[in-house]
Amino acid sequence: MDAIMLQIYGSKPYTPPMVTGVTLVPIYVRISYDRYGKRHGVSDQIKDVIALIEGIPGLEVGEIYEDNDVSAFKKEVEREGYNRLIADIKAGKYVAVACVRGSRLVRQRRQRAEFIDLMESVGGKVYTTDGTIYDFTSEVGRGQFDSDGVKDTNESEKISVRTTRAHLRLAEQGKYAGGRRPYGIERHLEIVDGKVERSYRINEPEATILREAARRVIAGDSLHAIATDFNLRGVPTANGGKWWESQALRYMLRRPGIAGLRTHHSHDNIVGKAEWPAIISVEEWMAVKSTLDSRATKGRKAANDITNLLSGFLVCATCGNKMRNTSSGVRPRTYRCIVPKGKCELKMSIMADPLDDLIISLFAAKLAESAEYTASEAPSRSAARVSNLTAKLERLAEQWATDEISDSAYGAAHRAAEKELEKARTEAEEEARARVVLPGAHAATAWKSGTLSERRALLEILVDRIEIRPSERRGKYGNTFQPDRVRVVWRHQQQDDIPSTQ
Numbered sequence: 312m313d314a315i316m317l318q319i320y321g322s323k324p325y326t327p328p329m330v331t332g333v334t335l336v337p338i339y340v341r342i343s344y345d346r347y348g349k350r351h352g353v354s355d356q357i358k359d360v361i362a363l364i365e366g367i368p369g370l371e372v373g374e375i376y377e378d379n380d381v382s383a384f385k386k387e388v389e390r391e392g393y394n395r396l397i398a399d400i401k402a403g404k405y406v407a408v409a410c411v412r413g414s415r416l417v418r419q420r421r422q423r424a425e426f427i428d429l430m431e432s433v434g435g436k437v438y439t440t441d442g443t444i445y446d447f448t449s450e451v452g453r454g455q456f457d458s459d460g461v462k463d464t465n466e467s468e469k470i471s472v473r474t475t476r477a478h479l480r481l482a483e484q485g486k487y488a489g490g491r492r493p494y495g496i497e498r499h500l501e502i503v504d505g506k507v508e509r510s511y512r513i514n515e516p517e518a519t520i521l522r523e524a525a526r527r528v529i530a531g532d533s534l535h536a537i538a539t540d541f542n543l544r545g546v547p548t549a550n551g552g553k554w555w556e557s558q559a560l561r562y563m564l565r566r567p568g569i570a571g572l573r574t575h576h577s578h579d580n581i582v583g584k585a586e587w588p589a590i591i592s593v594e595e596w597m598a599v600k601s602t603l604d605s606r607a608t609k610g611r612k613a614a615n616d617i618t619n620l621l622s623g624f625l626v627c628a629t630c631g632n633k634m635r636n637t638s639s640g641v642r643p644r645t646y647r648c649i650v651p652k653g654k655c656e657l658k659m660s661i662m663a664d665p666l667d668d669l670i671i672s673l674f675a676a677k678l679a680e681s682a683e684y685t686a687s688e689a690p691s692r693s694a695a696r697v698s699n700l701t702a703k704l705e706r707l708a709e710q711w712a713t714d715e716i717s718d719s720a721y722g723a724a725h726r727a728a729e730k731e732l733e734k735a736r737t738e739a740e741e742e743a744r745a746r747v748v749l750p751g752a753h754a755a756t757a758w759k760s761g762t763l764s765e766r767r768a769l770l771e772i773l774v775d776r777i778e779i780r781p782s783e784r785r786g787k788y789g790n791t792f793q794p795d796r797v798r799v800v801w802r803h804q805q806q807d808d809i810p811s812t813q
Contacts (some may be wrong), residue, residue: 335373336364336438339396339410342379353379359440360409367438373405400429409438413445413456414463423460427453486573486586487511493568494549495521495590511587518590520546525564525591525599529744531764531771534560534603565603570596597743604737605771620667620766621646621777628780628798630655636663646779659779665792670777671759671766673799677773678758693739700732741802744772775800 340356357375364370376392393416399405410416416437417423430437430447437445437456446452492498495518499510524537534557541555548555567574567581571589575582591599625634627648632655638644644663648655707728711721758769778798782791 333371334369334407335405336370336407336409337373337396337399337405338364338375339393339408339416340375340377341381341390341392341415353377356411356415359411363438363440364409370407370409370438374399397426397429400433400435403433406433406435407438408435410440412439412441412443412463413437413459417460418463420461423457427457491549493566493587494563495569496587513588513590517549521563521569521590524560525569525595528564528602529595529598529768531762531766531768533557561603564596564599567596572596594743597740601737601740601744602768602771604740618763619663620763620770621663621670624770624774624777626776626778627655627657627659628778629657629659634659634661634779638663657781659781661779661782661796662792666797669794669797670799674770674773675758677801678769693735693742696735697732697739700728700735704728704732741772773801775802 338357338360340353340360342353342356357377361372364372376396378390378392381388381390381392396405396408400408408416417426427447429435430445431453434448436447436452439445443455443459444452445456447456495514496511497514499512501508501510520541524541527537528534538555538557538560542553545553546555547553548559563569568585568587569590570593571585571587572581572593573583573585574580619636622636623633625646626632627634627650630648630650632648632650634646635649636644637647645660646663646666647660648658650658652658704725707716707721707724710716711718716724758766761769778800780796780798782793782796
């Protein structure tokens with residue numbers, strides 16, 4: 312302890328901070344939940360603690376450290392005010408703290424032990440508004456602070472368990488979790504047999520906007536373009552404003568609640584049907600989610616953010632990097648490898664217009680083979696895998712709870728099953744997207760007459776990438792167009808090598 316003290320406070324004898332014989336006492340206030348952000352809770356605490364300090368001779372109010380709407384029980388939560396207070400105590404600025412009660416300072420066991428050690432090292436005290444003074448220079452004072460803290464921690468844990476169970480029970484019943492109403496849904500209250508009954512209904516004007524947004528995302532429009540259009544049209548937001556943000560729109564469309572599904576803890580943990588009606592079908596929601604997630608993972612822009620059919624799909628077979636459309640007044644439009652010189656041995660390029668025509672023709676033939684994708688198709692094999700893997704995770708949890716498997720075995724099996732479950736969910740969403748977007752036997756016709764956005768949406772469903780391989784011949788404008796240089800890699804690792812026309 313002496314060595315630690317020397318490192319923290321130096322070799323000079325420690326002198327408590329004094330101002331003309333008066334000890335400065337900082338104030339620490341905290342409240343776990345401030346719904347409206349008006350600080351009423353911390354403001355009341357500050358008034359009470361100031362009155363406490365002013366009522367004790369020899370003490371004077373120091374700096375106020377505040378953590379509003381911050382939990383002290385949750386380990387992952389960072390408390391800036393508390394951290395600054397601890398840093399100032401370690402720096403020798405204060406040797407005492409005043410607060411409403413000890414639980415405002417610490418609720419975690421390890422943090423409480425560290426606080427006790429620190430206050431003991433500086434000979435400090437904690438003053439609380441209930442009249443308790445914890446003197447850390449004595450064993451009794453340290454023990455009392457620890458004992459009171461243990462009671463507070465145990466009570467927090469009990470409350471946490473009860474709250475978690477209650478929230479899970481409400482989720483399994485499909486009940487609304489509270490808070491601001493979701494866009495597209497409105498609350499309805501009526502008196503039945505002398506009791507107020509609450510129900511939820513679809514707000515048709517708002518639901519129509521969400522359905523439009525979902526349909527446009529599936530068709531290839533970007534969130535930015537949709538939000539901009541809504542702003543130009545003066546479409547009101549959920550709180551009555553008239554400014555849409557693409558990230559807020561993304562959150563609305565990816566939220567399972569839009570399909571009448573209830574989640575618990577996260578949007579990935581769907582526990583059943585919700586008590587409110589669905590705005591779009593589950594199939595449509597899965598298609599929207601797959602579309603947005605695919606753009607994020609593949610790094611592809613939506614169709615209305617680009618002007619070329621194959622942008623984002625073409626890759627250089629030499630280095631594996633993307634190819635970009637280039638054009639000038641002299642040379643024909645060309646797709647080129649965008650890697651800087653020296654980092655790609657051959658830097659593939661290919662004439663753009665003949666390639667677009669080739670892919671349009673090839674894809675029309677491919678779509679003619681895809682008539683099995685219909686809206687009435689039975690649940691996919693991926694959906695069945697999701698169900699089986701979910702049941703497997705439940706069995707693993709039961710085996711671990713009854714000590715049938717060890718902690719390490721459970722951890723390894725759980726991680727493997729979770730990984731497979733995530734993969735199966737992604738595949739199920741992609742299949743749902745295909746069933747929604749691909750118009751069955753009429754797919755080829757829709758492809759030929761479709762807009763750029765619609766065509767790219769179809770490409771994203773079936774094509775993983777299009778590789779451009781080296782050419783052995785050169786013409787006046789570089790590589791002449793050769794279909795056999797093109798290899799289309801379809802989803803699920805299928806690929807088509809285009810035969811040579813020579």
